[in-house]
Each structure stands twice: as structure tokens, then as C-alpha cells.
Amino acid sequence: MKKIILTLTFLGLVVISFVIVIRSSTYNPPQVEDLREKYTKKRISSVDHSRFAVLDRNFQSPQQVTATCISCHTERHKEVINSSHWNWERPEYIDGKGIVYLGKKNAVNNFCIGTQTNEQACAKCHIGFGMSEQGFSFTDSTNIDCMVCHDNSGSYVKANNKAGYPDPALNLNTIAQHIGRPTRDNCGVCHFYGGGGNNVKHGDLDMEMFQPDRDLDVHMATNGADLVCVDCHETEKHQIKGKVYSLASMNVNRSTCEQCHTERPHADEITNEHTIKVACQTCHIPVYAKANSTKLYWDWSTAGKLQNGKPYTEEDSLGNHTYMSIKGSFQWGNNLEPDYIWFDGTADHYLLGDKIQDTTKALVLNQLNGSYDKRNAQIIPVKIHKAKQIYDPVNMHLIQPNLYAAQAGEGAFWKDFDWSRASEIGMKKIGLPYSGQYAFIETQMFWPINHQVSPKEESLKCVDCHVRENGRLAGLTDFYMPGRDFNPWVEKIGAAVILFSLLGILVHGSVRIAMSFKNKKRDQ
Amino acid sequence: MKKVFIYRSFERFWHWAQAVLIFFLMLSGFEIHGTVSFFGFENAVKYHNVAAWAFMILIVFAVFWHFTTGEWKQYVPSFQNLKAQLDFYLFGIFRNAPHPTKKTVLSKLNPLQRLTYLGLKVLVIPIMVISGILYMLYRYPQKDGIIALNVDGLELIAILHTIGALMLVAFVVVHVYLMTTGHTALSNLQAMLTGYEELEDDETVAKKTNTVTSI
Numbered sequence: 001m002k003k004i005i006l007t008l009t010f011l012g013l014v015v016i017s018f019v020i021v022i023r024s025s026t027y028n029p030p031q032v033e034d035l036r037e038k039y040t041k042k043r044i045s046s047v048d049h050s051r052f053a054v055l056d057r058n059f060q061s062p063q064q065v066t067a068t069c070i071s072c073h074t075e076r077h078k079e080v081i082n083s084s085h086w087n088w089e090r091p092e093y094i095d096g097k098g099i100v101y102l103g104k105k106n107a108v109n110n111f112c113i114g115t116q117t118n119e120q121a122c123a124k125c126h127i128g129f130g131m132s133e134q135g136f137s138f139t140d141s142t143n144i145d146c147m148v149c150h151d152n153s154g155s156y157v158k159a160n161n162k163a164g165y166p167d168p169a170l171n172l173n174t175i176a177q178h179i180g181r182p183t184r185d186n187c188g189v190c191h192f193y194g195g196g197g198n199n200v201k202h203g204d205l206d207m208e209m210f211q212p213d214r215d216l217d218v219h220m221a222t223n224g225a226d227l228v229c230v231d232c233h234e235t236e237k238h239q240i241k242g243k244v245y246s247l248a249s250m251n252v253n254r255s256t257c258e259q260c261h262t263e264r265p266h267a268d269e270i271t272n273e274h275t276i277k278v279a280c281q282t283c284h285i286p287v288y289a290k291a292n293s294t295k296l297y298w299d300w301s302t303a304g305k306l307q308n309g310k311p312y313t314e315e316d317s318l319g320n321h322t323y324m325s326i327k328g329s330f331q332w333g334n335n336l337e338p339d340y341i342w343f344d345g346t347a348d349h350y351l352l353g354d355k356i357q358d359t360t361k362a363l364v365l366n367q368l369n370g371s372y373d374k375r376n377a378q379i380i381p382v383k384i385h386k387a388k389q390i391y392d393p394v395n396m397h398l399i400q401p402n403l404y405a406a407q408a409g410e411g412a413f414w415k416d417f418d419w420s421r422a423s424e425i426g427m428k429k430i431g432l433p434y435s436g437q438y439a440f441i442e443t444q445m446f447w448p449i450n451h452q453v454s455p456k457e458e459s460l461k462c463v464d465c466h467v468r469e470n471g472r473l474a475g476l477t478d479f480y481m482p483g484r485d486f487n488p489w490v491e492k493i494g495a496a497v498i499l500f501s502l503l504g505i506l507v508h509g510s511v512r513i514a515m516s517f518k519n520k521k522r523d524q
Numbered sequence: 525m526k527k528v529f530i531y532r533s534f535e536r537f538w539h540w541a542q543a544v545l546i547f548f549l550m551l552s553g554f555e556i557h558g559t560v561s562f563f564g565f566e567n568a569v570k571y572h573n574v575a576a577w578a579f580m581i582l583i584v585f586a587v588f589w590h591f592t593t594g595e596w597k598q599y600v601p602s603f604q605n606l607k608a609q610l611d612f613y614l615f616g617i618f619r620n621a622p623h624p625t626k627k628t629v630l631s632k633l634n635p636l637q638r639l640t641y642l643g644l645k646v647l648v649i650p651i652m653v654i655s656g657i658l659y660m661l662y663r664y665p666q667k668d669g670i671i672a673l674n675v676d677g678l679e680l681i682a683i684l685h686t687i688g689a690l691m692l693v694a695f696v697v698v699h700v701y702l703m704t705t706g707h708t709a710l711s712n713l714q715a716m717l718t719g720y721e722e723l724e725d726d727e728t729v730a731k732k733t734n735t736v737t738s739i
Contacts, residue, residue, distance in 0.1 A: 461566070
């Protein structure tokens with residue numbers, strides 16, 4: 001009896017311990033309900049711009065609109081003039097380079113390469129009026145384009161190749177009377193078309209996001225939370241949170257999932273622990289370029305071919321350009337699994353004039369730093385964009401060619417298709433030597449995938465990474481991952497020992513059985 | 525033939541709970557290791573952790589029991605009969621020779637068992653428990669973790685844990701086989717289930733010894 005009581009007590013203790021272990025792992029994650037409530041609230045504007053007399057007039061120029069804005073918002077232009085959207089650069093501290101004003105003036109990308117000498121066209125996505133090859137005053141506040149970000153009428157549009165000026169046919173009066181908080185249209189009109197077309201650059205920002213469903217983007221879905229860009233890219237005094245690492249180097253001012261979801265958003269603690277080393281995006285954006293194809297490869301070296309003396313384009317079955325005389329050949333992809341890299345929030349960049357050290361391997365234009373043992377490093381998903389772009393094999397640096405001109409004969413590549421002339425003009429403008437020779441070099445850019453978060457059912461499962469072969473993280477080998485990694489010697493010796501034991505008992509057992517028959521016989 | 529009381533109730537409970545837990549930990553553990561696929565990775569991790577806690581609680585009770593009852597003395601190595609025991613497993617057993625070590629409740633382990641179980645208790649199980657705890661508590665470098673230990677990766681911990689696991693598998697294989705080498709093929713099993721074991725009585729031993737020597 002005593003024994004039974006003791007056994008039962010012991011069993012009871014074991015059961016209680018079990019329950020404690022299981023209970024202590026139930027963590028109350030931040031309530032999605034609270035977030036829903038926060039973003040469901042109606043925004044009530046404190047003013048109605050249509051009722052201001054100063055805005056009810058026939059504006060003769062967009063600058064007049066800006067001046068009127070400033071007449072009430074007397075200090076706001078100073079904030080804008082201090083912003084990266086205006087300056088097209090940010091102060092960055094880069095290890096080994098020191099303080100660099102990193103921006104479109106000195107960085108190079110492997111899409112349209114760079115803005116310099118092409119401002120007339122590129123400035124369609126600058127928040128100012130009149131940025132052209134002739135220069136631009138970054139201190140003249142009347143050239144701030146308030147409307148491109150704050151037009152809520154949905155009618156404002158900048159003209160092509162007009163240095164950032166709006167379409168002259170617009171009714172600026174109506175637009176000025178419909179001013180408000182930026183909508184996704186205001187941001188998307190530039191950011192969804194980066195690189196010269198829909199979804200070309202990012203792979204996770206495309207025109208589908210004007211009206212996405214939940215499968216495409218759980219946050220911005222019009223049948224879901226219906227967030228807009230500035231809900232996450234919170235803005236204070238025109239300083240917008242978040243940046244893309246094609247033009248950023250420091251681990252500051254990032255827009256993160258944790259802003260709302262915290263670092264421990266899962267009910268399961270082991271999953272929460274992953275957030276130390278794995279970015280949310282890694283599991284929650286399992287594929288990118290979901291709705292539209294994104295560009296993966298851009299070969300400038302084939303550009304310039306003409307048919308009957310005229311430039312032409314070729315398309316694939318989805319309507320993506322595969323060849324353009326002005327730009328070269330392209331490769332596209334959709335529903336892609338991202339590549340995965342370690343990223344600690346800092347980056348290094350190829351800057352105009354930097355020497356190319358090694359032409360045998362791809363030149364990385366924005367090196368994202370990180371490794372397993374870096375304190376802040378996390379695994380993030382990226383799109384890798386490869387290209388072949390023009391460089392000077394004598395001076396060993398990339399070339400900034402002049403691509404755009406209003407008409408032929410001025411040397412711009414998009415009109416005259418002469419690389420040497422375009423290079424000469426471009427390099428002269430930026431003050432770098434051009435030897436007269438050009439060649440093409442493989443380049444690479446890393447584009448972190450941050451948008452178009454999938455519904456949670458779609459997120460990666462344990463075995464997408466914790467698997468012996470072909471897991472998502474097969475390329476990241478600087479750490480031990482359970483389920484994937486093992487020590488081959490331990491496995492081999494272990495298997496040998498177990499096999500030897502099995503063989504041993506097999507032999508021993510058989511001899512025992514044989515001998516027992518023999519012994520029995522003898523005994524009889 | 526005689527029936528002798530060998531295993532007390534806690535000891536039997538401890539043995540079978542341990543058996544079940546080790547088997548369960550093995551299955552879930554080798555799934556985490558990527559060797560087998562059974563529960564699904566996520567569940568395997570969850571179950572493995574819960575079973576690990578249960579196992580550690582059991583160990584605490586077992587250690588307590590060993591010291592309060594003095595049972596730990598059973599595991600003090602004895603080299604007296606070691607050669608005879610080896611001879612028995614390698615030769616005598618085939619000739620139906622008697623067991624060289626007399627099993628009693630006060631001395632239930634033969635010298636080979638003493639060595640093996642001592643090895644398990646002071647080497648393999650501690651390796652598994654310590655590496656297992658580190659594995660469980662492991663936080664990534666320089667983040668809320670075991671900074672003082674400067675554990676900068678899971679590799680050493682995980683590989684030690686794997687080595688221990690492989691040794692345990694080999695042990696279980698041999699252990700299950702050796703179960704059949706008692707007086708009859710099932711008498712050891714019966715003993716661990718009921719507490720009472722059928723042993724060769726002195727008469728049989730004498731008879732067997734005569735037969736063996738007369739060959």
C-alpha cells in the first residue's frame with residue numbers, strides 16, 4: 001500500500017512538472033486585435049483645404065501652389081529641404097570611407113546606372129521642379145513639389161522628361177484644394193515603377209499594391225487591414241522612416257515589423273527566439289514578384305541594335321520587355337524564392353570613381369554586410385539583380401553614360417546609340433577621366449525583400465530550412481543548424497559502432513542458438 | 525531453480541520510465557537531427573523538449589533514490605570477476621556454463637554491468653543532460669545568452685549531443701540483447717517487470733560446473 005501511494009505521488013509530481021513546463025511556454029503575444037482597432041479608426045482631417053480662399057484661384061505655375069502652401073505652413077519647407085527625398089542623398093558613415101553623402105550623385109545602380117546628365121528624364125521622380133542637366137538649386141523652396149506627395153485628388157501627374165514639372169494640362173486649383181496625407185498612390189507612382197517600369201527594381205513593390213488582396217499583401221490588402229505606406233513608414237517633420245539599401249549604409253532609421261509586432265510576436269517561444277537571428281521577412285515573405293514579374297538580369301552590352309535603322313523592342317509572353325535597343329537584353333522572373341543573406345543593417349557601396357579591383361568576378365554595387373557572428377546580423381531575404389554594364393577598362397571604373405537627350409545628335413545613347421560618345425559626355429560632366437575605351441562588366445545588387453507579406457498560413461515551415469538538403473538556407477553555411485548540419489565523422493563512426501553492435505549480437509545470438517541445440521542433443 | 529527478489533518497485537518504475545523516455549527522445553531527437561521523419565520537425569522539437577524535462581525530473585528522483593538507499597554502491601567498479609564474466613559472454617555462454625556472478629538483491633550487477641552502467645551514469649547521461657540543457661538554453665551570440673561561457677555556436681553542443689545519442693543507441697541495442705542471457709531468455713525481463721528473478725540454484729550451478737569441467 002505504502003509503495004502504491006509513493007508511486008502515485010511520484011507520478012503526480014511528474015505530471016505537475018509537465019504541466020508547468022507546458023504552461024510556462026504560453027506567452028501572450030501582442031494583440032493583433034489592438035493593431036486592428038488602431039488602424040480601423042477613421043482619420044479625421046483637422047482642416048478642409050477646399051475652404052481656404054488662398055487655394056481657390058487659377059494657379060499659373062506649380063511654384064505658385066508651393067508658395068501658397070508655405071504661406072500657411074511657414075516652416076515645413078525647411079523640413080523638406082532637409083530630407084533625402086529632396087536632396088537625393090543622405091549623410092552616411094561608411095567604415096573605411098568615413099562620412100559620405102551617399103545618393104544619386106555618387107552611387108551607381110545596375111538598372112539605368114545613374115541620374116547624372118539624365119536629370120531631365122530622371123527628375124520625373126524628384127519632389128521638385130526644374131532639376132535638369134543645367135543644375136538645380138537645392139535651397140530654393142518654391143521648387144518643392146508639395147503636390148506629388150500630398151495630392152489627394154488622384155489627378156496630379158508629372159510630365160515625362162520635363163525635369164519634374166507636372167503635366168501642363170492639370171487643373172492645379174482642384175489639386176490644391178484636395179491636399180492631404182499621402183496615399184499609396186502618391187508613393188506608388190514613383191516607388192512601384194523604380195528602374196523604369198512596374199516592379200522592375202524591387203520585386204516586392206509593384207502597381208498591384210494600389211489595390212492588393214490579402215494573398216498579395218496582408219497589410220495593404222483592400223479587403224484586409226488596408227494600410228497605406230506611411231502607416232509603417234511613419235513620418236515626423238518630413239523625415240520618413242525606412243530606406244532602401246541601394247542608397248543607405250547605416251543601421252539607423254529603419255522601418256521595421258517590430259514597430260508594431262514587437263520582437264516576440266509568436267505564441268511559441270522557440271519561434272520567438274528565431275527573431276534574434278532571422279528577420280520576420282525571411283519566413284513571412286516566402287515568395288516575391290507575386291503579381292508581376294521583376295527584372296533579374298539586365299545586359300547593357302547588347303543595347304544599340306537597330307532594325308531598319310530604328311530602335312525596337314521585343315517582349316515575352318507576359319508582356320515583359322526582353323530586348324530594347326536603348327537598354328539591352330533583360331531576364332525576368334515571377335513567384336520567386338528569395339536568396340538569403342546575413343545582414344547587420346550596414347552596407348558598403350561602389351561610388352563613382354572607385355577602382356574596380358577584379359574584373360573576373362561580379363562587381364557588387366551595394367555590399368550588404370553581415371555574418372552569423374555579427375551582433376545585429378539577421379538572415380534576410382533579398383532579390384539579387386545582376387547586370388552587365390559599361391566600364392572603362394583603362395581607368396578601371398564604371399562609366400556614367402549620358403543616356404537621355406531631347407533629340408538626336410547631342411550624343412545621348414538613347415538617341416544616337418554611340419557608347420563612346422555617351423560615355424565621354426557623361427564622364428566629362430561628373431569630372432572623371434574616360435580613356436576612350438569601354439567594355440562591359442558583370443555587376444550585382446542586393447535588394448532586401450520587405451513588402452508584400454503573405455498571410456501567416458503561407459509563411460515558411462520549420463522544414464523549409466531545417467532539412468538535410470536543398471533547404472532555403474542551404475547557402476548560409478557559417479553556422480550550425482539543427483536538421484541540416486552534422487559532423488560527417490561522428491555520423492560515420494556512430495553508424496559503424498551501431499552496425500558493429502548489431503552484427504555482434506547477431507553472430508553471438510546465432511552461435512548461442514546453434515550451441516544450445518548441440519548441447520541439448522549431447523545431454524540426451 | 526529459485527526465485528529471488530532483485531528489483532524494488534521504484535527501481536522498476538525508474539527503469540521502464542527511463543526506457544520509454546529514452547526511446548521517445550531517440551525518435552524525436554533523430555528527427556531533429558534530420559535522420560528520420562515521424563512527428564514532423566516542429567512537433568519533434570516540442571516533444572523532445574517536454575520529454576527532456578521529464579527525463580531530468582526522473583534523474584533527480586533516481587539520484588535521490590540511489591543515495592538514500594545506498595544503491596549507488598552497486599555501481600562501484602569491481603574487477604574481481606571481470607575476466608570470468610568476459611569469458612562467460614565469449615565462451616561459457618555457448619557451453620551452457622553457469623553465470624560466474626551470483627545475483628542477489630545486494631549485488632545485482634556483474635562486473636561488466638557495473639562498468640557499463642557506471643559509464644552511462646557518469647559519462648553518457650551527464651553529457652546528454654549538460655549538452656541538452658545548453659542546447660535548450662542556447663541563445664545566439666551576444667544576445668541574452670550564455671555570454672560568460674562564450675558559446676558562440678551550436679556546433680560543439682549539438683555534436684556532443686549527437687555523439688551521446690549514438691552511444692545510447694549502441695547501448696540500447698546491446699542491452700536489449702543481453703536481456704536474453706539470463707537463466708532463461710526471459711528471466712531478466714520478468715525480473716524487471718515483477719521484481720522477482722528466476723536464478724540458477726546452487727544445485728544447478730554445481731551440475732553445470734561439473735558438466736563444463738568434464739568436457
